[in-house]
Amino acid sequence: MKYLIGLLAACLFAGSSAASSAAPDTAPDVLVMNVTNEVLEIVRKDKDIQAGNTKKTLELVEAKVLPHFNFQRMTQLSLGREGRQATQEQLKVLSGEFRDLLVRTYSKALTEFRDQEISFKPFKMAATDTDVRVRTEIKQTGGKPVQLDYYLERNAKSWKVYDIEVSGISLVTNYRSSFAQEIRAGGIDGLIRTLQEKNKAADTSSKAK
Amino acid sequence: MAYDMKQTQTAKRLRSAVLLVALAGLLGGCATSGNPKDPIEGFNRAMYGFNEAVDAVVIKPVAQGYDYVLPSPVRTGVTNFFGNIADLFIGVNNLLQGKPDQAVSDLGRVLINSTIGILGLFDVATPAGLEKHEEDFGQTFGRWGVGNGAYVVLPIVGPRTVRDTAGFLLDVTVDPVANVNHVPTRNAMLALRLIDTRADLLPADKVIEEAALDKYTYVRDGYLQRRRSLVYDGNAPREALD
Numbered sequence: 001m002k003y004l005i006g007l008l009a010a011c012l013f014a015g016s017s018a019a020s021s022a023a024p025d026t027a028p029d030v031l032v033m034n035v036t037n038e039v040l041e042i043v044r045k046d047k048d049i050q051a052g053n054t055k056k057t058l059e060l061v062e063a064k065v066l067p068h069f070n071f072q073r074m075t076q077l078s079l080g081r082e083g084r085q086a087t088q089e090q091l092k093v094l095s096g097e098f099r100d101l102l103v104r105t106y107s108k109a110l111t112e113f114r115d116q117e118i119s120f121k122p123f124k125m126a127a128t129d130t131d132v133r134v135r136t137e138i139k140q141t142g143g144k145p146v147q148l149d150y151y152l153e154r155n156a157k158s159w160k161v162y163d164i165e166v167s168g169i170s171l172v173t174n175y176r177s178s179f180a181q182e183i184r185a186g187g188i189d190g191l192i193r194t195l196q197e198k199n200k201a202a203d204t205s206s207k208a209k
Numbered sequence: 210m211a212y213d214m215k216q217t218q219t220a221k222r223l224r225s226a227v228l229l230v231a232l233a234g235l236l237g238g239c240a241t242s243g244n245p246k247d248p249i250e251g252f253n254r255a256m257y258g259f260n261e262a263v264d265a266v267v268i269k270p271v272a273q274g275y276d277y278v279l280p281s282p283v284r285t286g287v288t289n290f291f292g293n294i295a296d297l298f299i300g301v302n303n304l305l306q307g308k309p310d311q312a313v314s315d316l317g318r319v320l321i322n323s324t325i326g327i328l329g330l331f332d333v334a335t336p337a338g339l340e341k342h343e344e345d346f347g348q349t350f351g352r353w354g355v356g357n358g359a360y361v362v363l364p365i366v367g368p369r370t371v372r373d374t375a376g377f378l379l380d381v382t383v384d385p386v387a388n389v390n391h392v393p394t395r396n397a398m399l400a401l402r403l404i405d406t407r408a409d410l411l412p413a414d415k416v417i418e419e420a421a422l423d424k425y426t427y428v429r430d431g432y433l434q435r436r437r438s439l440v441y442d443g444n445a446p447r448e449a450l451d
Contacts, residue, residue: 101420108415113412169435170434174434177426178423178430182422194422
């Protein structure tokens with residue numbers, strides 16, 4: 001019961017300020033719901049973003065979505081066992097480059113699917129849980145809805161997303177073999193170089209537009 | 210004259226496609242990385258390259274034109290129409306997987322959408338509470354405990370596993386569209402369905418392009434994860450990450 005009241009209170013507060021600043025006790029499902037709704041609302045209203053302004057979309061994702069992701073954890077999970085040979089310095093550079101790649105991908109997905117309606121599935125968790133899955137669905141005309149699930153972990157201050165699953169495809173798992181492949185070919189530095197090249201190529205092509 | 214030109218163009222495109230396959234084959238031959246799920250990676254990469262080339266010169270441009278020309282209600286109607294036909298064997302597969310309530314729901318969908326939904330052009334069953342499912346014989350075999358076997362990229366058809374290839378052959382054998390007796394009608398419908406399906410995938414295309422370091426690996430792993438999730442109807446136990 002106490003939890004319910006807490007959740008209700010979180011809902012009430014979340015409406016205004018918590019969505020962007022993420023008060024420490026925002027429940028994970030409320031957090032996902034707020035960020036999704038806020039971002040989609042901006043995208044639907046903003047003429048520049050709809051016209052394909054990549055820079056503006058990236059800025060929106062940077063400001064509203066990024067603070068709720070734990071990129072270091074995502075990078076470590078994508079590296080898996082191969083990550084043990086990486087130095088702290090390499091990990092830092094790597095998670096920065098990986099972050100840029102994911103932000104661009106997320107922005108692209110946001111622009112492509114902005115007109116779809118998103119629904120949130122019922123969510124249950126115990127007060128002691130530190131690792132949860134928040135399930136959402138993208139409604140599609142003429143097709144089966146697409147499952148979009150967020151995995152969140154409780155850190156000292158707040159809940160952070162460490163993996164996204166689209167139609168049962170985990171982002172982190174999907175990068176595993178690609179990362180391993182690059183590392184086998186050119187070590188951790190080889191993987192960093194590949195990511196840097198990919199990011200640079202995308203930068204120039206978006207500027208040329 | 211115009212005919213001649215068209216022919217040379219087709220020939221040129223075909224030649225470049227063949228060249229690409231040959232090239233991909235050469236590159237693929239040495240790119241086998243020893244992934245246990247993908248023992249014939251060299252062959253698969255070559256076939257993947259061939260499919261990409263065919264897609265780039267034929268299927269994708271047609272799908273883009275189709276997507277551009279048709280108003281979206283018409284597009285939705287086409288997707289619904291083929292979806293309705295597919296619901297029949299989705300129901301059969303649900304029955305074979307021991308989910309009779311879902312099978313009844315699928316057959317209910319076919320009944321409602323074929324009548325009130327005017328030959329399946331409108332999906333009135335979903336708003337009425339009968340959710341659309343996604344099943345095929347490959348998933349049924351998976352449900353029965355048949356393992357994936359090796360990953361295989363089939364020409365034009367695309368990614369499968371050995372198990373899903375067997376399932377796919379069965380899917381095609383019973384496919385109502387493939388069994389239409391009037392051959393020109395059948396071919397037109399098969400082509401329309403292919404293009405409609407491809408057009409639905411156009412947005413995902415751009416996202417994959419942005420996300421993938423190596424498209425082949427990305428698509429392969431995505432396919433394998435997706436099929437696993439489907440066999441478990443979206444509730445697959447999470448694979449250990451650490």
